[in-house]
Amino acid sequence: MTDTLSSPLPDTAAARRKRVPGQPSERVLARRRRIWTYLAMSALALFFIFPLVFLFVSSLKPSGQIMSDSGSGRAFLPVGDISLDNYVDVFDRVPVGQFLLNSAFVTVGIVLFGLLVNSLAGFALSRLEWKGRGLVLTLIIATLIVPFETIAVPMVYWVSKLPNLFFENGILVYDFGWLNTYKVQIIPFIANAFSIFLFTQYFSTIPKSLDEAARVDGAGWFTIYRRVIVPLSGPAFATVAILTFLPAWNQYLWPLMVVQREQLRPVMVGMQYFFQLSPAWGEVMAYAAMITIPVLLVFLSFQRAFISSIAASGVKG
């Protein structure tokens, strides 16, 4: 670290401009400031990273050792009795594989259907002229202020009354209640006002002359959507995918209420198995690590896109 600090970085314009003899030069001041900045940034980095280091390191230790290491710096070091035993034990205790599959299925469902449905709506709202579209757009934006938590309770009541249609012995039959299904975890979250808003914004920056040219060539509106707009809107699709992926994977309150059957539970609710039993902390840490690693990997591989997506969500707000 100190090596990079002492190596002379290029002067700033200001440093070159002012150099009063006898006083510490601008250059020295700038370097001092840089050192303090690095110190502050490193201290903050430790603050943000230490719990996660503790999590991953502890997941490799037996529960007893986690406790005894808590008193010293050993808590952050993979020392002592290191093994993957906790991970193996977690698989014995809870159906982790099933939970991970459920979460993956639900997340992919929400993201993919969401991209399709919301981009179609964004297309209709940004490029087609129809009565009431201004009003619809205003209403959609207005819904953004309403947190999901305010409608969660009535929503449970509502989905518990919704009909299911299915075939039994070749005849169409129905019953009521969406509780304990995959669809109750996916369908309510497909349409997303914020995604529609982002698509609408992005699509309206694409010149309309492209549509007109395509129409002269005889293309229908759906063809224009598919062949002209979608290929030009990669960044918008990436942003929406990222912004819907995280909350979908992290869902907790909703599945807690609507999914009691173990086979259908997502990973976050699966964490509850460890609240009830007298916790074997090594296993808790291993489970927590397992459900965090997929997201961390996705984030670290696409960190630039992630961060610019979040930034995009703020600029227009």
Place this chain on the structure above:
Amino acid sequence: MAGRRRLRNRQGAVGLAMASPALILLLLFFVVPVLLGFALAFTNARLVSPNPPRFVGLDNFIRAFTADPVFFDSLRNTAVFAIVVVPVQSGLALLLAVLVNQRLKGSTLFRVVYFIPVVTSIVVVSILWKFMYRDDGLINSMIDTVTFGAWNGTDWLNNQSTALPAIIVLSIWQAVGFHMVIWLSGLQTIPEELYEAARVDGASPWRQFTQVTWPGLRPTMIFILITITIDALRLFVQIDVMTQGGPINATSTLVYHAVRKGFREQEVGYGAALSLIFFVMVLAIAALQRWLTRNKD
């Protein structure tokens, strides 16, 4: 003329058709629950019940404000949480953004590190901090080391006076990176020439911040204040995982209480009434902030 109108009519049909999947879903899973919530708030509906819901007028609201002390505890805790989190989190986020916005080697790395808690699920974060907050946990032993044993530590989450502050700390730890990125995008909209000009005038970094940066961040600030406030009011997962509202309701929040009543105790009518009160508060605060931060020029 006629051809143009026909074209527009066709666009109308196509537009509606393309928007309809999203609109129908929003209708079913947003509009209906909102309206249903309004309606249920005035009934004695239960989640599973042989009897149809019965209209009870304002009974649920009267109960909340006169006969439910936990509601008041929840209201107070939610307010305390928001009043601390909103300024601290937005301020810390701005500090982080200013730090990583400098053109220094490795600032991208720091940005990524600060952002990692954001992508870590709040459920995982809560269970992890719950463990660290134990009587014999990591936080106490770190404090012990730093103060050379002068501090005896406490069982943070089982102590009525420390439980909510403890939850505030981890909530800020988890979410601040998100708002750092929003501030950062605001910072990057400020043209570099303004800083150049300020430096030519000999402005110190602090004066550059107050004279150039801060005025340029106004739209970002409004967005950040509104989102942090609403997020703070939604506090639920940390409570559910770490304390279940305890000890003695010291950490019960509005959403937690609404879920406890409306779902766990199956009193949907009462839970819907609590949600409605919460909804009105969110709207009022959003409106208030819009008004306070309105453009005065």
